[in-house]
Structure formats: structure tokens, C-alpha cells
Amino acid sequence: MKTLYLECSMGAAGDMLTAALLELCDKQKFLEKINAIGIPKVTEEANSGSKCGICGTQMSVRVDGIAEESHDVHEHTHHHHAHHAHTSMQDIENLIHGFTVSEKVKSDAIAIYKLLAEAESHAHGKPVAEIHFHEVGTLDAVTDIVGVCMLIEEVAPEKIIASPIHVGSSHVHCAHGILPVPAPATAYLLQNIPMYGGTVEGELCTPTGAALLKYFVSEFGNMPVIKTDSIGYGFGKKEFSRLSCVRAFLGDTEDQTEQIIELKCNLDDMTGERIGLALERLFEAGALDVFTTPIGMKKNRPAILLTCLCRPQQRDTMLHEIFKHTTTIGVRETLCNRYVLDRTETVQHTQYGNVRVKQIRGYGVERSKPEFDDLARLTQKHGVAIDKIKLFEY
Structure with missing residues (x-):
């Protein structure tokens, strides 16, 4: 870089x-x-x-x-x-x-x-x-x-x-x-x-x-x-x-790399509401990301694979939250290398108000993307379609 x-x-x-x-x-x-x-x-x-x-x-x-x-x-x-x-x-x-x-x-x-x-x-x-x-x-x-x-x-x-x-x-x-x-x-x-x-x-x-x-x-x-x-x-x-x-x-300089931990568990006896609550609690505890994947388990049971990504120093906190808010009795751990692009944020202007814009750079890649929540807020406030909001500089 x-x-x-x-x-x-x-x-x-x-x-x-x-x-x-x-x-x-x-x-x-x-x-x-x-x-x-x-x-x-x-x-x-x-x-x-x-x-x-x-x-x-x-x-x-x-x-x-x-x-x-x-x-x-x-x-x-x-x-x-x-x-x-x-x-x-x-x-x-x-x-x-x-x-x-x-x-x-x-x-x-x-x-x-x-x-x-x-x-x-x-x-x-x-x-x-x-x-x-x-x-x-x-x-x-x-x-x-x-x-x-x-x-x-x-x-x-x-x-x-x-x-x-x-x-x-x-x-x-x-x-x-x-x-x-x-x-x-x-x-x-x-x-x-x-x-x-x-x-x-x-x-x-x-x-x-x-x-x-x-x-x-x-x-x-x-x-x-x-x-x-x-x-x-x-x-x-x-x-x-x-x-x-x-x-x-x-x-x-070298592009950014870091080590993260991937914690996984299979869930076949929880309701959607409880799984949703578990995801919220893990995010609140500082998880980098939490997501679910539909899987099939033994006896042809449909189930959910819960995956939590966190930094090594957060392992104990995340394990505590997973055991506290899910019915699992075991969690698998994988140590991963994560390659990340450099991310910055600026504010740009539109005819309807300010919008945050994320800039992504690294590995020869450069792109930007408006914050969708800001665009959605402006569409609601001004009653316009999202594609009518145009970013411009001073």
C-alpha cells in the first residue's frame, strides 16, 4: 500500500x-x-x-x-x-x-x-x-x-x-x-x-x-x-x-492483516426469536460479525449454524454470551487470518442534505459507497426515490 x-x-x-x-x-x-x-x-x-x-x-x-x-x-x-x-x-x-x-x-x-x-x-x-x-x-x-x-x-x-x-x-x-x-x-x-x-x-x-x-x-x-x-x-x-x-x-507498507477467531455452534432446538436475541447480545458484546446459516443435522433435522467472528482477546466474552443465550453445549473455534482493506469515512452533500460516504482502499482497489441509512432517511424526509439523490462536492 x-x-x-x-x-x-x-x-x-x-x-x-x-x-x-x-x-x-x-x-x-x-x-x-x-x-x-x-x-x-x-x-x-x-x-x-x-x-x-x-x-x-x-x-x-x-x-x-x-x-x-x-x-x-x-x-x-x-x-x-x-x-x-x-x-x-x-x-x-x-x-x-x-x-x-x-x-x-x-x-x-x-x-x-x-x-x-x-x-x-x-x-x-x-x-x-x-x-x-x-x-x-x-x-x-x-x-x-x-x-x-x-x-x-x-x-x-x-x-x-x-x-x-x-x-x-x-x-x-x-x-x-x-x-x-x-x-x-x-x-x-x-x-x-x-x-x-x-x-x-x-x-x-x-x-x-x-x-x-x-x-x-x-x-x-x-x-x-x-x-x-x-x-x-x-x-x-x-x-x-x-x-x-x-x-x-x-x-x-504491507496491506492490513490481522488474526481473528471464528466461533461456531449448531442449533436445532431454538426458536427464531431466541436466535435473533442471541445475535443482538453478541453484537452488543463487541463481536466483529455474527451470522446464521441454514444446515441439516442428523436425523434429517433442519438447524441453524451460528457463526461469531471476534478478536482473540474477546474469546472468553463471546463464549460466555454464546452459552448464556443459546442452547448449545459445545462451541468450535478456528483461528483465521483476515485481510482487510483500509476504510475511511467522509461526508458529502446532496440537494437534500448530507450523506456519509465510505471509502475503501488497498490491494490495488479503490471504491466508495454512500451510507444506505442516510439515503433512506433523506428519501423518507423529502419523499423522493433513492436514485434521485445525487452526491456532489463543493
Whole structure:
């Protein structure tokens, strides 16, 4: 499986992720492409260099020909750009819709900005509609976000994994005052994602970096067993006691396999109602799957074969439930290897409302399927046939 692993041991920011991913691609071709998509007044450059004896790339954004410092969505600058206006979420969507990029890149970029708006809304206690981004910071962030979306599309990994996120410690200065690290918006975005503070003082993970990781990464943890084809080093602009960079590893990992247990028993003296109850209880206890098969037993008796699939550590629990809720006096066990495709879930939009969509990837296979329960709910609510509900992106 083509896998991208992002090492965030010194946090992550939009420009760092852009630079790391850029090292996996044709730099000049990408720069020509992003500078032609229509980001107003912006030119992006990639500077190759060496820090701590390591070669890597650092991104530079010029607005009206002036090299900008790195601004994130929650930052304001109070020097010669202080007169710039603020930009709403709707303005951002209109801007991105005007870029000459694929519909997927547009959809991804807008979805990421909506994550940022939601985080800022939660941090400041304001509705999303009232959230505004500073123009200079917006142009930097838009360039970073759209750039990462374009690079992910180009690299086209089947799976993206990241390390736990080093967020830094101490405090960060922004327009709202001196805030603790991680900043409230960053902390909100990183909920349910492993992170740690460490001893480095400063903001290592920005809201933009956190939103990009939250959106694209399907799994956080240690580096998997991977045969690496290429490695990218993306340098940050901030200087710390340790090298500030994101490392991107692109290579092949084995498709997912795991061992499961198959528990079986024959039932010839239970009613359909009781068998149905037994299935419900096994599912409630955490079984991976439970199903029945009609069989014939001795003396030509019609019967039911009950099969329960579970993980090895669930064996005792499932055996207890089977003996408790069925009439069997014996259960057979088989240890099986299970080969599984990688599964993720996104939300897409229809003319009648949102629908969850399952994406399946692995073993050279890629497909998607709308959640039937969501489609059924919309047919009932709006009185339309299921085949009239069409999925579409932003």
C-alpha cells in the first residue's frame, strides 16, 4: 500500500508540510503550477538549504512582491500591514472556487478552512458566520492549504499516517493577547489526536498545521514498517534549540492483516426469536460479525449454524454470551487470518442534505459507497426515490 508517513516531532505548520511534501515531487513544476492558479498578489518560492547539517526546503510567500513572515489564521500583524481588511469564510470559499485547480483540491481546501473556522468559533465563542481572518494571514494560509491539497493529490498516497504531534509549551502572542500553547483553536482541532508538550518553548503546531493533519491523516502513531522510496524535509521559519522541520516518508507498507477467531455452534432446538436475541447480545458484546446459516443435522433435522467472528482477546466474552443465550453445549473455534482493506469515512452533500460516504482502499482497489441509512432517511424526509439523490462536492 502506498503510504505517506509524516513525522511531526517538532510540530507542524502549513509551510512546513508544504515544503516536506514538495521534496517528494518536481519542485519547479509545482511552483509554476501553484503560481498560476490565481492566488491574488501572491508568489510562492521554495528555498533549498541546510540546517544542522541536513538539506531541506523552506517555503517563502511574497505578497505584492514583499516577502511575508509566516502568519497563521489566528495571528494578526501590527506593523505596516495593519490596515488590511478582514476576510469572511464566504470570501474564502469564493476565492478558492476561482482557482484553476481540480474540484477535489477545491473541496479539500474549503473543508479544511471550515475546520479552522469551527475551531476559531469554538475558541472565541462566536458563530462561524462571524469568524473573520486577517487578509495577510489569510493569503499565507490559503497558499499553504491549497498547496498541501495540490501536493497530496499529486503524491496520491493510499494511506496517510502521522506521528503524535509535538505542540510545544509556554505561550504564544496573537491578536487576542498572550495565549497558552497549544493555542485554543489548535487544541480544539487536535481533540482525539495524540499530542504532547515537551520542553521546547513556543508554538510548534499552528492551527493551519493542525487542520491539515486532522483532515488528511487517517491514523496517528509510530512509523509503520515501510519500504521508503523518498524522504522530504520541510523547514519551519521559527528557530528553536532543535531543528524545526516536518519529515515526510513516502513508500510501501504491507496491506492490513490481522488474526481473528471464528466461533461456531449448531442449533436445532431454538426458536427464531431466541436466535435473533442471541445475535443482538453478541453484537452488543463487541463481536466483529455474527451470522446464521441454514444446515441439516442428523436425523434429517433442519438447524441453524451460528457463526461469531471476534478478536482473540474477546474469546472468553463471546463464549460466555454464546452459552448464556443459546442452547448449545459445545462451541468450535478456528483461528483465521483476515485481510482487510483500509476504510475511511467522509461526508458529502446532496440537494437534500448530507450523506456519509465510505471509502475503501488497498490491494490495488479503490471504491466508495454512500451510507444506505442516510439515503433512506433523506428519501423518507423529502419523499423522493433513492436514485434521485445525487452526491456532489463543493
